[in-house]
Amino acid sequence: MSNAQDKNHIDHYRRKLLGGSAALAGAAALGPGVFFTSVARAKPDAEPASSEVRWGFLIDTNKCADNCDKCVTACNDEFNLTGFGRPETDAQWIRTVTLRDKKTGHTTKLPLMCQHCAHPPCVDVCPTGASFKRPDGIVLVDKHTCIGCRYCMIACPYKARSFVHETIENQKEYGPRGKGTVESCTLCVHRVDKGEIPACAEACPEKAILFGNMNDANSEIAQRMASTTSTEIRGDLRLDLGVRYQGI
């Protein structure tokens, strides 16, 4: 195995070098100062996730329509999150929350999912290391090591995680789910690795959910974050969130 790993490392460095020169060539072809930017570059299958990338959402709550739950439905369809008629314990990876200003009566609606913290409390408390953060900022549960203790559910300030109480069938091939483990929004990591955008962002008719690489100054998300006011929910916890909101 170690030989194979060494070879993988060499391949990785070669690929990085080749990728770098290809990117240079691409930039040159488009002309000085003109860069071709895509929302998410398709990562080659063999390439590991890079810490130079920070995936995230910028959600414009002003665009979020009152009676719309298309992002929630899209997420449920994407992962076959079928309910058992028990709303208190049914899996919920994304939900809509309505905030009401007590003084003015003004209401704001927003979709809330795992905030993909840079310093995730769920990772801090996990006794088995099942709750972890990928180098590109996506917080996931390794269900192979999850013992279902649910400490992470208690630690999460956003109530973003669900526990699977029932035997699950008809899982999607990219979304394994099983009884006795905790799960949450994966930022559609299976799509992101292919260069696609998450299901909720794709489904939003108002394009209120903007997905992108927050670390890339040329990306739409970084540029909008730089030009307009956006806030973190419970920013006082200083968790450095991967999901930011406009209009709250």
Next chain:
Amino acid sequence: MKDKRSTRQGYWFAAIVFALFSFEVAAGVPVPDIPKAVKGEQCVEEIGFMRRNHMELLLHQRDDTLHKGIRTKKHSLKNCFTCHIVTDADNQPVTVKDPRHFCRGCHDYAAVQIDCFQCHTSVPGDRKTTEARP
């Protein structure tokens, strides 16, 4: 001379016992009928290696995929039952609930429980959701 005879008798005894046992094995527990790969002639590794070490490859692959995002398909669980797909009378792939499923053939024979499919799907592609969300 006497020693030699008893040794010969011992050989005969051993041979008869062996014959009896091999007959028992042949008659009692049938060797699993392993579904052949539908596409391709050669497995991702040499067959003997795969029989002994497939679980190590799967373990390595699962950590690489989940933690690092390396999504090569060669040693993936999905690849096993995609190549060695078993279809039923309606030409639908059988799930792990069916004893004909590729993984179950050997695992039932060796009495080794597979935990993979408590979470993972056991058939390639997506099936339609049978129950609607209430």
